[in-house]
Amino acid sequence: SAVISQKPSRDICQRGTSLTIQCQVDSQVTMMFWYRQQPGQSLTLIATANQGSEATYESGFVIDKFPISRPNLTFSTLTVSNMSPEDSSIYLCSVGGKASGSTDTQYFGPGTRLTVL
Amino acid sequence: GDSVTQMEGPVTLSEEAFLTINCTYTATGYPSLFWYVQYPGEGLQLLLKATKADDKGSNKGFEATYRKETTSFHLEKGSVQVSDSAVYFCAAGGTSYGKLTFGQGTILTVHP
Numbered sequence: 763s764a765v766i767s768q769k770p771s772r773d774i775c776q777r778g779t780s781l782t783i784q785c786q787v788d789s790q791v792t793m794m795f796w797y798r799q800q801p802g803q804s805l806t807l808i809a810t811a812n813q814g815s816e817a818t819y820e821s822g823f824v825i826d827k828f829p830i831s832r833p834n835l836t837f838s839t840l841t842v843s844n845m846s847p848e849d850s851s852i853y854l855c856s857v858g859g860k861a862s863g864s865t866d867t868q869y870f871g872p873g874t875r876l877t878v879l
Numbered sequence: 880g881d882s883v884t885q886m887e888g889p890v891t892l893s894e895e896a897f898l899t900i901n902c903t904y905t906a907t908g909y910p911s912l913f914w915y916v917q918y919p920g921e922g923l924q925l926l927l928k929a930t931k932a933d934d935k936g937s938n939k940g941f942e943a944t945y946r947k948e949t950t951s952f953h954l955e956k957g958s959v960q961v962s963d964s965a966v967y968f969c970a971a972g973g974t975s976y977g978k979l980t981f982g983q984g985t986i987l988t989v990h991p
Binding site for chain 1: 913921922923924928930978981982984
């Protein structure tokens with residue numbers, strides 16, 4: 763399976779600021795995804811990061827709040843913009859596709875724990 | 880849309896007890912089914928999976944069988960250890976690079 767790293771691993775931010783989270787994979791992958799895990803909750807898909815085109819957002823998530831970049835097949839960023847305390851969550855990237863080891867399995871990064879004051 | 884329902888937790892067991900965590904799904908077609916585990920302070924790790932009906936996924940003593948007739952994928956382990964304490968997530972989907980739908984997660988605590 764692919765090795766996935768995320769930066770930063772955690773951060774404490776002030777209300778109204780923005781944070782960019784990086785996701786790096788050690789091999790080329792077709793699909794990359796961004797999830798949010800609110801405290802004590804399950805995972806919710808934010809968007810699918812598409813290489814060379816705009817991300818595909820799920821219902822309830824918009825590009826202005828969560829802009830995503832995918833410049834190549836091994837890297838993606840998620841920005842959480844104009845943060846409020848409700849954005850305090852763990853943000854996880856995942857990868858799927860042939861290079862992840864299986865065409866239908868997703869593997870997850872270690873997550874970024876964000877606290878907004 | 881797809882949905883996944885897990886048994887409510889938390890589940891508290893003594894070491895060497897038998898574990899069952901129920902999971903049922905609603906989906907169009909025949910999704911792949913997964914169990915992921917999240918240890919304290921860590922990301923999600925794939926525990927096991929099954930891609931078609933009657934498949935049994937197994938890993939680290941955990942097992943789950945894809946039951947199409949009952950749309951279920953219950954997780955079992957015959958003898959749990961303290962180190963199994965974690966949050967367990969059932970998920971469905973993944974076909975054709977598709978997204979995963981997660982259950983709400985079940986917290987498992989195993990006491991010595």
